[in-house]
Amino acid sequence: MIPALLFMLGIGALCGIVLSLSSKIFYVYEDPRIALVENNLAGANCGGCGYAGCSAAAEAIVNGIEPPSLCVVSGKEDVEKVARIMGVDAGSAESPLSYNMCEGGFRADDKYHYMGISSCKAMAAMYGGKRVCGVGCIGLGDCVKACQFDAVKLGPKGFPVVDDNKCVGCGACQQACPKDIIQVNTLSEKLMEFNQLHAPLAPCAQTCPAEINIPRYINQIKEGKYKEAVQTIRLRNPLPLACGRVCPHPCEDMCRRGIEDEPVSINQLKRFAADYEMNSGSRIPITCAPDTGKKVAVIGGGPAGLSCAFFLRRLGHEVNIFEAMPKLGGMIRYGIPEYRLPKKVLDWEIQGILDLGIKSFCNVKFGVDFGLGSLMASGYNAVFLGVGAWEDYTLGIEGENMDGCFTGINFLQRIAGGEKIKLGKTAAVVGGGNTAVDCARTLLRLGLEKVYMVYRRTRKEMPANEVEIVASEEEGIEFVFLAAPTRVVGDDNNKVTQLEYLQMQLGEPDASGRRRPEPIEGSETLLDVDMIISAIGQAPETSFKELDPHTRMKELEITRWNTIDNDPATLQASIPYIFTGGDSATGASLVVEAIGGGRRAARSIDLHLKGEPVEPVPNSLQKKHIPESIFSKVDGIKKSPRAKMPEIHVDQRLDSMIEVDLVLPEEQALKESERCLNCCRICYNPDTDFPMAKAN
Template sequence: MTEALLFMLALGSVCGIVLSFASKIFYVYEDPRIALVEENLAGANCGGCGYAGCSAAAEAVVIGRAAPSVCVISGPEAVLKVAAVMGLDPGTAESQLSYNLCEGGDRATNKYHYMGVNSCKAMAVIFGGKRDCHVGCIGLGDCIKACKFGALSMGPKGHPIVDDDKCVGCGACQKACPKDIIEVKSLSEKLLKFNQKNDPLAPCAQTCPAEINIPRYIAQIRNNDYLGAVRTIRLRNPLLLSCGRVCPHPCESECRRGIEDEPVSINQLKRFVADYEMFSGSRIPIKCAPDTGKKVAVIGSGPSGLSCAYFLRRIGHEVSIIESMPKLGGMIRYGIPEYRLPDKVLDWEIEGILNLGIKSYNHVKFGVDFGLGSLMAAGYNAVFLGVGAWKDYELGIPGEELKGCYTGINMLSRRAGGETLELGRTAAVIGGGNTAVDCARTMLRLGLEKVYMVYRRTRKEMPANEVEIVASEEEGVEFVFLAAPTKVIGNDDGHVTHLEYLQMKLGEPDASGRRRPEPIEGSETRLQVDTIVTAIGQSPEASFKQDPHPRMAELELTRWNTIENNPETLQTTIPYVFTAGDAATGPSLVVDAIGGGRRAARSIDLFLKGKPVVPVVDSLQHRRIKESIFTTVKGITPKKRAKMPELSVDRRMDSFVEVDLVLPEDEAIREANRCLNCCRLCYDPDIKSA
């Protein structure tokens, strides 16, 4: 018994010694951070991240092979906790979602019959797939098979549909697609996505300066998803109420239906859903990415400044808008009369932008009350200059200094600010653009008995929007065409009595393509008026260049007084200063300024991240995809275009009440059904009638 006990003790001692040596020799150390990271992952072991379970994913984070956001199911809070364990910056920790770019599917014609393996990847090897559209969806569903979460299904038109509620943004679908139709992007990446030459885009979407997905939001209207349409527009344009009222809709010039019929009334449909949200009693929630800790100062609150501020805030940056005028809005508040864009509508729209957490400061002028130095001292990391074009051009003729002479934007902005102007009984407005028309229609509403528009070319060459010209004719504006002012004549009190002009004739076309007006000798004519408004164009007011900060000397201006910039990135000659809108381009469309503000936001974001500020690769930017532009469209049955409702002349001339009204719902649905739902090459000629 004793011997056995001693033997067992000896054996135990030997084993202990052997195990002790083995533990030293074969010891495997596990970093305790692996367990801590794993605790903060979803624990689903789904493999959606590309690793064999959560333990493997946690180990990949610890050894630096994966980011804190490796888990495709965990939310931003889990990402922050994992980053804290690792002592890393989690970045914006934004959720990723997949989305389908192509909406053509089975509508696209086939160039050959395929009898091979039922796989997109296999088909793509053969001439890029059977579809005529080389960028379109093949439609065999490799992306659907790759998704482990049931977030993709084949839609009725032969292209995949993404279920956002099930999508975890793992990227498996994107990897499976041989044609890059399915993409996985964060909110910020979607907001800053710009049209590229290989995108499946309808002609109207290519033409829109804000690059809105027009067919998608019209399809949503057709399906009674009005709030979805608002969200689609707001991905590219935060000022849909304003644009729905003042945009001259260049998109409609490229509408395919317009080739065989009247174009779809795209802008009226935009206004319909914008007004629907405003009058619904609540706002659609707008998501913003997590804060980045970077600060941007936006100088000027016109459409480019508001757009830039909106997109910067949505991608997580802290933004302050600084405005010299009493209220925000810039030219769309002070340069566009209320009968076109009511203040209460603009107020509601701007309030929605500020509600994102954007600070604003009024009555503060750049170059006078503050400058670049004070902005840098206040901790701003970048500056956006959207100071507009507020300086009116003058004619340069004798008598312009007489009492009763005004300039266009100056007159409109003073009236919008509540100032009472002495305008007499008869007026001549010199110019043929939208500002000139706005001045003429405004003065009629202020009680003038007679308003002339004096233009040196003919009606055909007037650059104003056709609808505005027609409205001014209906309201009683009298046009004096082929007239070039030469002198303002006044009385002994120094007040205007007449405008003298030379009669003109049209000669050969000039650089703009319009026939050049040439004077007729000895044709001097006098027009009896007591007010003259010159509205022949504007340029930026560049007094901010007097800022003594040394860097301001580096900010270059063009010979037109616009701010010198890279037209693709909108970065100025000072690396941390960016610009867009009228300050960069000279007077242009509101929708151009909105698109420019978004493009500047992308460049500012790159600058703040320390990345090279480079242009969008293969950006369309005012170009067209040649193969998508048709000269004929088969199968179209003409359907009458919706007529914009408006107040009758006798009901609108005694106030600044809004003239153009919104489409009734049934008319909006009917108009949405006129849309051919185009993609790059395909369309639906047999859209049902409402």
């Protein structure tokens, strides 16, 4: 017995010695933080993070390969605990979420009928799937089966619906979808999403220069989700209040309902949603990505600059705006009269942008008060040039410098700034665009007895918004068509007394498609006026290039149209860290064009700041249309009247700058939203049970 015990003790001692020696020789150290980190992960071992389980994920975090926010299932508190273990700042990392781009579902007809196939991926491999729409949802729910968190359901209308509260952004649904219509994106990725040729887009959304998802926000209004409608608009456009008042709504020209009926009043609905927020007494919160430590200077506080600054800040970059005028707003403050866009409305909207943490410096002119060198020395990583188009074109005729002659933008700017200008009693405004109309209608409100609009073509060719032309006619402005000014006549005191013009006739169409005006010899006519405003267009003012002493500024290329030369797809200028947008890039254009340009420039600046190649959006539409979405016939439409915009009566509006156009009442807005067919690429909701229309 005793020998046996001694023998066992001896074996035990020997094993202990061997193990002790082995531990010294084959010792493997494991960082204790790995276990601590793993204990604070979700423990789901879902693989959504890209690693084979939570242990592997914890090891990647400890080794510095991944951030503390790696786990797609963990909540904010868990991320903060992991960050504390690692001794780093958790930040406010963006959570990716799944969302479905296609809302076609059962609205899309079947092209093929398959037997025995229950998988989207398998069906897509067989002639692209069963739907008529080549890019739409097949609807068999591969994404639903792939989701381990019960966050994706196949909705009653035949397309997947995502529950944001359950979605962890693991990406399984996106990997399962053969059509790429269900995606997992962060907020930043959504903000920088642009219209592409393969996307499921309605014709109106394809046409919008700001690329707003128009059917979605109108459908949200229809459902009474006004807050959500504003958020949908702001994913693309930070100035819905201004746009809802001044945009000429090119989207409505492509409204599918307009083929058989009247287009949906898209812009009025945008204004309804935006005004709802402003009048609600509180702002809808706007979220931003974590700070990146990068710094951008935005030169020019107009719609392009404000848009660029808004999206850059939401992407997490520090942004400062530098503006030459006393207040931000650019052309929408100083070039659009109070009766169209009240300053208090504009102030409210701009303040919401600044509240994101954007600083602004007014009354400082680029090239005079500061330059490129001082910006670079101050640590800016990129510059956006959105200096606008403030240089009025002149008529180039004898006498246009007489007392009583003005140029359009200069005149509107001085009025907006509160300057007292010596006015006459009778005026001629030369031009047919929105600036000319704004000048003419402003003159009436300033008390002039008679205002003429002199235009070298006919009413049909006027580029001004139709609603503005109609309002001018209602207010008593007299149009003088087919008239080309040739000379300003004045008295002995060099004061305007008459405008001489030559009568014209229309010839063949020019490059713009409008018939070219041709003079009628010997048709000189005198118009008795004591004030003349030429509003025939404007160009960017680029004197900053010559005024700035920084040698690098010599590399900035300017076009023969005095615009900043740029790559139209990326808006990058000839100096790699300078980008541009708005009128300074395109020449005088629409406010909504400037907004779209500001967002596109923000995408390029973001790429530049991250050290990635500044490349165009792949297959970007950029004003092009998807051929199959352009119908010539739309079945199943019951005609219904378009909402008429409420406005102040003429008798009540000419003695002040009171806002003329009013917002739709809620009842009318809801009724108008019901007129929307909620179109997608080829799908839409007919008013009856007619079969879906096909492109003809």
